[in-house]
Amino acid sequence: MGGGSARSALTLASRTLRTRCVTYLPATSASLQLLEAKSLTGRPENGSSSGGDQHIFSKDSWQTLLTFAAAGLMAFTGSSFSVAAGAPVLTEDETAENAGRASFKSTNPRVIFVLGGPGSGKGTQCAKIVDSYGFVHLSAGDLLRAEINSGSENGTMIQNTIKEGKIVPSEVTVRLLQKAMEECNSNNFLIDGFPRNEENRAVFEHVTGIEPEFILFFDCPEEEMEKRILSRNQGREDDNLETIRKRFKVFLDSTVPVVNHYETTGKVRKINATRSVDDVFDMVQPLFKHFVQDDLLWATEELLRGIDTGDYSTYQRLCHPKLTAFEPEAQGQLVEGLDFHKFYFDLGKALKSSSGTHGPAVQSTIVAPKVVLLGTNAGVVTYTRLQQIPSSPKAGHTSAHNETRVWERQKNDAGEWEWKHIHFHRSAAPTT
Ligand SMILES: Nc1ncnc2c1ncn2[C@@H]1O[C@H](COP(=O)(O)OP(=O)(O)OP(=O)(O)O)[C@@H](O)[C@H]1O
Numbered sequence: 018m019g020g021g022s023a024r025s026a027l028t029l030a031s032r033t034l035r036t037r038c039v040t041y042l043p044a045t046s047a048s049l050q051l052l053e054a055k056s057l058t059g060r061p062e063n064g065s066s067s068g069g070d071q072h073i074f075s076k077d078s079w080q081t082l083l084t085f086a087a088a089g090l091m092a093f094t095g096s097s098f099s100v101a102a103g104a105p106v107l108t109e110d111e112t113a114e115n116a117g118r119a120s121f122k123s124t125n126p127r128v129i130f131v132l133g134g135p136g137s138g139k140g141t142q143c144a145k146i147v148d149s150y151g152f153v154h155l156s157a158g159d160l161l162r163a164e165i166n167s168g169s170e171n172g173t174m175i176q177n178t179i180k181e182g183k184i185v186p187s188e189v190t191v192r193l194l195q196k197a198m199e200e201c202n203s204n205n206f207l208i209d210g211f212p213r214n215e216e217n218r219a220v221f222e223h224v225t226g227i228e229p230e231f232i233l234f235f236d237c238p239e240e241e242m243e244k245r246i247l248s249r250n251q252g253r254e255d256d257n258l259e260t261i262r263k264r265f266k267v268f269l270d271s272t273v274p275v276v277n278h279y280e281t282t283g284k285v286r287k288i289n290a291t292r293s294v295d296d297v298f299d300m301v302q303p304l305f306k307h308f309v310q311d312d313l314l315w316a317t318e319e320l321l322r323g324i325d326t327g328d329y330s331t332y333q334r335l336c337h338p339k340l341t342a343f344e345p346e347a348q349g350q351l352v353e354g355l356d357f358h359k360f361y362f363d364l365g366k367a368l369k370s371s372s373g374t375h376g377p378a379v380q381s382t383i384v385a386p387k388v389v390l391l392g393t394n395a396g397v398v399t400y401t402r403l404q405q406i407p408s409s410p411k412a413g414h415t416s417a418h419n420e421t422r423v424w425e426r427q428k429n430d431a432g433e434w435e436w437k438h439i440h441f442h443r444s445a446a447p448t449t
């Protein structure tokens with residue numbers, strides 16, 4: 018399993034990234050309702066990922082890759098974040114805060130507002146981001162249309178407002194967004210087509226206390242947007258020339274000022290949306306890759322914390338049942354499955370109960386982590402792990418190991434995406 022089995026805390030030293038959460042992409046009944054709402058309104062959830070400029074490894078090439086990695090023949094290049102050894106350690110509060118995020122649901126969700134004129138391609142790109150980066154897509158327009166279809170008392174008012182291309186009162190939209198976020202077991206949200214005006218923005222911030230990470234803004238000329246909407250053909254009541262023109266005016270008068278506001282805070286990421294769907298997505302992808310790197314590092318930290326605290330259920334949840342490993346304990350052999358690792362968790366528990374000691378915890382420190390993404394569904398995390406072992410016979414001893422951990426994003430039986438640890442390589446680090 019790669020490490021000590023006694024009770025411990027994980028000190029997250031030597032890193033520049035501040036991790037947020039592990040993306041487990043669970044689809045709750047609420048998100049399924051939203052999907053249903055989408056199909057009712059005929060909105061596209063289309064598009065498999067283009068893969069952008071990265072190589073996407075098939076299952077077969079993945080095995081080859083593992084063989085190379087295992088043989089020490091693989092060099093990790095490409096995007097990474099470097100971390101200076103000895104950089105500041107997380108404070109106790111931050112560590113506790115991160116520990117609280119182990120359940121993936123935090124009070125501090127990651128929100129990206131997706132703005133752009135009507136027909137600029139917001140919904141199309143959001144579907145691709147969901148596919149590749151696992152965000153939950155909340156379209157304010159879809160939520161409002163679902164509210165009409167639900168027979169709510171506000172239904173007629175919302176329907177008339179949409180027909181006129183006007184903006185629905187902020188409290189109605191914010192309430193729908195907040196409810197959808199609360200019902201969704203995720204921490205990563207794309208909020209599409211909102212805030213539509215300054216009041217929307219102020220009410221959302223006031224009610225939820227959430228500041229967006231950034232604003233993804235699709236910039237597209239009116240004639241192109243008009244052409245796209247007129248050929249959208251999804252039976253939307255507002256996709257007619259008269260309402261389209263009104264929507265363009267509302268966009269210019271009310272939504273552009275919101276974008277301008279965020280410009281002043283440096284949060285706008287403007288994308289030229291005139292190109293093809295895949296070309297636009299290629300421009301979008303770099304904005305999301307670091308979230309995946311962040312999540313993979315956090316998943317690794319959670320795994321190590323599980324090892325150090327002897328928490329086998331966490332280890333089992335994060336690891337693929339057929340996890341493969343090269344580690345000193347396996348005497349140079351490739352071991353497969355979790356049983357080999359479970360032995361050490363059981364041993365730790367037995368030793369602790371027989372000795373009855375409750376001494377200080379084993380402490381792991383990750384030094385110089387690097388996260389390399391292989392397409393959008395796989396990634397490799399490498400680092401040196403220092404483990405301070407408080408108990409005898411090696412009391413006060415620090416061990417140093419180089420670890421390479423491979424993660425793959427997979428769909429579970431419920432069809433939900435989750436990161437699974439599929440292989441690791443651990444060897445003693447040369448000491449200085
Ligand atoms: N880059 C693109 N090139 C050509 N057509 C596109 C592109 N992006 C989206 N489309 C098409 O244009 C239409 C509008 O796209 P989409 O529904 O994603 O826009 P939107 O910004 O979400 O619109 P709205 O604000 O009205 O909901 C759809 O039919 C979609 O397939």
Ligand SMILES: O=c1ccn([C@@H]2O[C@H](COP(=O)(O)O)[C@@H](O)[C@H]2O)c(=O)[nH]1
Pocket residue numbers: 135156157158159161178179180182183184185186190209210211212213217255264
């Ligand atoms: O925050 C919002 C979002 C949307 N509306 C109304 O819905 C329609 C359609 O929105 P799309 O984003 O194009 O699906 C929009 O024209 C508004 O009338 C809103 O009021 N507030």
